[in-house]
Amino acid sequence: MSQPNLTKLRANINRRKLIxxxxxxxxxxxxxxxxxxxxxxxxxxxxxxxxxxTPEFFTSFPSRRAARAGILxxxxxxxxxxxxxxxxxxPLGVASGIYLEEYAKKNWIADLIEINVTNLAGVPSIIxxxxxxxxxxxxxxxxxxxxxxxxxxxxxxLPVVIVTTRESLKAIPSSLREAAYALGAxxxxxIWDHILPYSFGSILTGVIIGLSRAIGQTAPIITIGxxxxxxxxxxxxxxxxxxxxxxxxLQAPFTVMPIQMFNWVSRPQAAFEINAAAAGTVLIFMxxxxxxxxxxxxxQLRKGIKW
Amino acid sequence: MSYKQKGFKTVGILAAAASVALIAPAVKSQDGSxxxxxxxxxxxxxxxxxxxxxxxxxxxxxxxTVGVSGTGGGFKKFCSGDExxxxxxxxxxxxxxxxxxxxxxxxxxxxIEIPVAxxxxxxxxxxxxxxxxxxxxxxxxxxxxxxxxxxxxxSQVNSEWPDGEFVLYGPGADSGTFDGFxxxxxxxxxxxxxxxxxxxxDNVLVQGVSSDPNALGxxxxxxxxxxxxxxxxIAIDNGDGAVAPSVETVRDGSYAPLSRPIYIYVNAxxxxxxxxxxxxxxxxxNAEGLVPEVGSVPLTPEEYxxxxxxxQNGETGTTAAK
Numbered sequence: 001m002s003q004p005n006l007t008k009l010r011a012n013i014n015r016r017k018l019i020x021x022x023x024x025x026x027x028x029x030x031x032x033x034x035x036x037x038x039x040x041x042x043x044x045x046x047x048x049x050x051x052x053x054t055p056e057f058f059t060s061f062p063s064r065r066a067a068r069a070g071i072l073x074x075x076x077x078x079x080x081x082x083x084x085x086x087x088x089x090x091p092l093g094v095a096s097g098i099y100l101e102e103y104a105k106k107n108w109i110a111d112l113i114e115i116n117v118t119n120l121a122g123v124p125s126i127i128x129x130x131x132x133x134x135x136x137x138x139x140x141x142x143x144x145x146x147x148x149x150x151x152x153x154x155x156x157x158l159p160v161v162i163v164t165t166r167e168s169l170k171a172i173p174s175s176l177r178e179a180a181y182a183l184g185a186x187x188x189x190x191i192w193d194h195i196l197p198y199s200f201g202s203i204l205t206g207v208i209i210g211l212s213r214a215i216g217q218t219a220p221i222i223t224i225g226x227x228x229x230x231x232x233x234x235x236x237x238x239x240x241x242x243x244x245x246x247x248x249x250l251q252a253p254f255t256v257m258p259i260q261m262f263n264w265v266s267r268p269q270a271a272f273e274i275n276a277a278a279a280g281t282v283l284i285f286m287x288x289x290x291x292x293x294x295x296x297x298x299x300q301l302r303k304g305i306k307w
Numbered sequence: 308m309s310y311k312q313k314g315f316k317t318v319g320i321l322a323a324a325a326s327v328a329l330i331a332p333a334v335k336s337q338d339g340s341x342x343x344x345x346x347x348x349x350x351x352x353x354x355x356x357x358x359x360x361x362x363x364x365x366x367x368x369x370x371x372t373v374g375v376s377g378t379g380g381g382f383k384k385f386c387s388g389d390e391x392x393x394x395x396x397x398x399x400x401x402x403x404x405x406x407x408x409x410x411x412x413x414x415x416x417x418x419i420e421i422p423v424a425x426x427x428x429x430x431x432x433x434x435x436x437x438x439x440x441x442x443x444x445x446x447x448x449x450x451x452x453x454x455x456x457x458x459x460x461x462s463q464v465n466s467e468w469p470d471g472e473f474v475l476y477g478p479g480a481d482s483g484t485f486d487g488f489x490x491x492x493x494x495x496x497x498x499x500x501x502x503x504x505x506x507x508x509d510n511v512l513v514q515g516v517s518s519d520p521n522a523l524g525x526x527x528x529x530x531x532x533x534x535x536x537x538x539x540x541i542a543i544d545n546g547d548g549a550v551a552p553s554v555e556t557v558r559d560g561s562y563a564p565l566s567r568p569i570y571i572y573v574n575a576x577x578x579x580x581x582x583x584x585x586x587x588x589x590x591x592x593n594a595e596g597l598v599p600e601v602g603s604v605p606l607t608p609e610e611y612x613x614x615x616x617x618x619q620n621g622e623t624g625t626t627a628a629k
Contacts, residue, residue, distance in 0.1 A: 064356040064601055143391050222376065225345075225384070225392070229355045229373035231362050253341075253372050263375065266508050267352070268533040268602050 042284060049278030057278060061231035062260065066271035069264075071279050073230045077146070077254035078215060078286065080234065084150020084250070085157065085214050090207055093158050097165025097203075102191055121159035128156045129220030137224055144225030146234065147250040152220050157210030164206020168199035201298040208294040212287050218258040227255045228263050257283045340582045345374035346381025346398030349426055349483060349527060350569050352601035354398055357590045360597065364589075369582050373398075378483050379407075385418070385572060386411035395577040396587070399570045400426060400483035402627030417575035417623045421587070421614045422568035423594055425604040427528040427557045428488050430541040430565070435520040438468055440542035440549030443564065446492050449473070449523065455500035461521075475503035476515045476524030482507065488525055491564040513538065528552055529602030557604045568606070575623050584618075591615045 060070025100117075104110045132152035136142045142151070172195050180190040234252035257279055264276035344354055351373065358371040376384070378399045385397035386407060393416070402420065403411075411418065430446065432438060438461070448454060448464050461468040478485045480497065490496040506512055509526040516522040517537035531540055531552070542549035545563045556562035571590070577583045591614045598605035606614075 061359075062355065063359055064352060064597075137392060138389060141391060222374075225374065225376075227345075227372045227374040228351065229358055229371070231359065232367065232370050253343075263351075266348070266510065268509070268527075268530040270533065 042281075045277045045284075046281045049274060049276075049281045052274050052278035053281065058282075062229050062255075062263075066264075066267075066269055066275055069272075069275055071257065071260055071282065073233060074255050074257045074260040074279070075282065075286070076233055077226075077230075078256045078283075080146050080249060081149045081153065081221075081254065081256060082211060082215060082290075084147060085153040086207070086211060088151055088154035089157050089161055089210060092154070093161025093207075093210075094165050094203060096158075097162045097169065098191060098196070100162070101166045101169045102187070102195075117159050117162050121163065125156055125217055126219040126223060128152055129223030131155070132220065132224050143251055144253060145251045146254050148224050149221055149226060149254065149256070152224055153214040153217060156217065156220065157214050160210040160213070161203075161206055164209070165199075165203050168202030168206070169195060171202065172198055197301070201302050204294050204298055204301075208291055211290055215287055215290070216258055216283065218256075218262055221256055222259065226259055227253055228259055230255050257286070340369055340580075342369065342371045342396065342583055342586050343394040344371065344396040344398065344571075345376055345384050345394045347378040347400040347483060347569070348375045349400040350398035350423065350571065351375050352529075353424055353594065353598055353603060354396075354571070354590075356597040356601055357586075357593060360593060361586055361589050369586070371586065377481065379404075382407040382410070382572075385574065386414050386416050388414040393574070395574050395580075395583050397572040399572055401486060401567070402570065403572065403625050404627075408625070418625075419573045419575055419578060419618055419621065419623055420570055420625045421573065421591070421618055422570050422606060422610065423590065423614070424569050424598045424606060425528075425557045425566050426484075426487075426569045427552045427562055427566040427604055428484055428491075428525055429528045429531040429552050430523070430525045430543065431516050431531055431538045432523050432541055433516060433518075433520045434537070434539045436523075436539065438541065440544055440551075442544040443492060443546075446543070447494075449475070450477075450489075450499055451493055452498050452500050455502050471521050474515075474519055474522045475500075476512045476522055477503050477505055478509065478512070478526060479505040479507045484525070484527055487567055488565070528557070528604060532602045554599070554604050558607055566604075569603075573618065575621060578618065578621065587618055588615060591618070 057070045058075065059072055060068060061072055062074075063069040096117075100110065100113065104113075129152060132148060132155065136148040136151055137144060142148045176194055176198070177190055180194050185193070230253060234249035234254065235246060237246055237249055261276045261279045261283070264272040264279065344358070354373050358373055362369065362371060374381075374394075378401055381394070381397040381399065382403060384392055384394045387393045393414070397418075403418075430441065445464050448458060451458075458464060459472050460470065461473055462470045477488070477499070480499075485499070486496050489499045493499060504512075504515060506515075509530045512524050512526050513530055513534050516524040517534065523541075531538055540552050542551040543562065543565060544550070547561075550556050550561050550563075552562050552566075557566045560566075571587075573583070573587055578587065591611050594611060595605045595608060605611075
């Protein structure tokens with residue numbers, strides 16, 4: 001190779017290296033900006049609300065006096081609604097994902113369902129609220145209850161759960177399925193004993209993204225009739241008499257964290273802003289808590305995987 | 308296999324821990340009769356204060372829930388044909404509309420309309436603004452739909468006013484305050500110029516007006532009262548001299564035309580129930596003390612007594628013009 005050619009080649013390599021470094025730098029800047037803005041807002045809110053985050057804040061009902069107002073009915077409501085959401089969305093979503101990915105024939109019906117599921121993920125949440133008001137509250141008579149709210153949010157996150165379930169099933173190497181079939185396992189045995197346990201970690205990630213979206217929803221919850229002032233809690237799920245469990249709490253009226261925040265932010269008295277900041281901080285930590293549980297579970301489950 | 312059992316065991320333990328965490332506080336819940344209220348966000352703080360005091364006094368024997376779905380949304384539930392959805396009391400920052408009356412009639416709902424406080428729409432400017440008062444006509448000239456893009460300078464409205472472009476702030480079109488202001492100032496509900504900064508959150512309007520010397524805005528009196536150090540209320544001249552908004556001028560009717568009563572509507576059938584009757588009477592007896600606490604203007608004691616009498620006599624219907 002001649003000398004000038006080599007110089008040209010080196011210049012070319014250097015130029016491409018520079019572009020590579022530049023992109024890495026731009027990428028770093030973008031993520032840093034996003035993280036810094038997010039952190040600044042979160043920390044500012046946490047500092048503003050810090051003085052209000054006391055045990056009383058968690059054990060008090062809403063009040064007209066900012067100093068006395070708390071989030072007891074809100075956090076209990078949020079937890080119970082999320083419980084219903086998880087119990088409804090996870091089995092339904094995972095089952096749909098398995099069916100679509102493993103069983104459904106690849107024809108136009110499957111295509112149609114796929115397009116619909118993907119599009120549903122982008123539908124504004126208030127639409128789900130209106131749907132739920134018509135279906136759950138008026139048609140099925142489930143009332144303006146925790147059950148209705150949980151099911152509404154389950155609908156909202158179902159597309160996310162289905163799509164991530166399918167993606168994680170796809171990620172399992174086909175050699176695993178082939179090995180199971182070669183040993184005479186049925187399709188269901190292959191899925192239940194091998195595919196599903198291995199993809200559980202990734203499915204969980206999708207579930208958490210879904211639940212994190214659901215926990216901050218206000219519009220659909222207000223649409224189906226959540227309250228703002230409520231100074232009592234749902235009935236306990238455990239009773240003293242046989243059969244010791246009661247599902248009456250599902251029918252109870254309720255409020256949730258984002259509604260309390262929204263109410264406090266729009267009050268004229270400045271002291272309520274501190275309450276709103278405190279409630280926001282608690283909500284963020286609730287979301288982080290769900291995330292932490294997911295990370296822990298994923299770690300526990302992945303420890304057992306050896307390919 | 309061993310992996311799977313371990314995984315599910317972890318899930319089981321976490322589920323159990325979560326259940327215990329959820330159940331612990333729920334043990335405190337109590338039984339009692341339920342009074343359902345929903346409606347306007349303007350009336351909400353007052354009803355919340357009353358509900359809070361009522362429940363303290365009854366020590367949990369009675370349960371009151373209050374929602375905020377707006378005056379219109381509240382009437383939808385109040386006049387609903389579905390008994391599970393129907394509320395006992397509706398908060399309203401205006402009188403019932405004809406379409407809502409028809410809805411109530413169709414559902415067989417009769418109601419008692421009771422005023423509970425005054426809401427004075429307050430026109431505010433930045434404290435640096437030299438303008439102290441405006442006539443209703445001047446306000447109309449500023450906010451009329453025809454003024455959009457045409458009237459943009461203080462001096463165009465009144466030659467004595469300074470030369471400078473104004474910036475307008477106001478509530479969004481879904482608000483009862485917007486309906487009230489446009490009705491009284493522009494002569495038709497909903498008629499307003501649209502080149503202003505709208506916000507459903509009145510605190511955003513407070514921020515806007517307090518940070519811009521050329522700003523003019525309007526919102527509910529309570530937001531002015533809480534932010535008097537950053538805002539200046541414009542006195543309104545309705546032909547008999549300029550009157551600034553205050554508890555006294557609103558109560559004696561001299562702050563006109565921007566003050567209006569706000570209401571609760573009680574379902575006449577629900578009013579037969581002792582707990583609802585007790586709540587409404589508690590509301591009207593204690594409102595005078597509680598209303599100022601949340602920054603609104605209370606009615607006079609005589610007006611509250613009239614309300615109690617009206618409720619006890621079960622006078623249904625509305626004062627709204629059909």
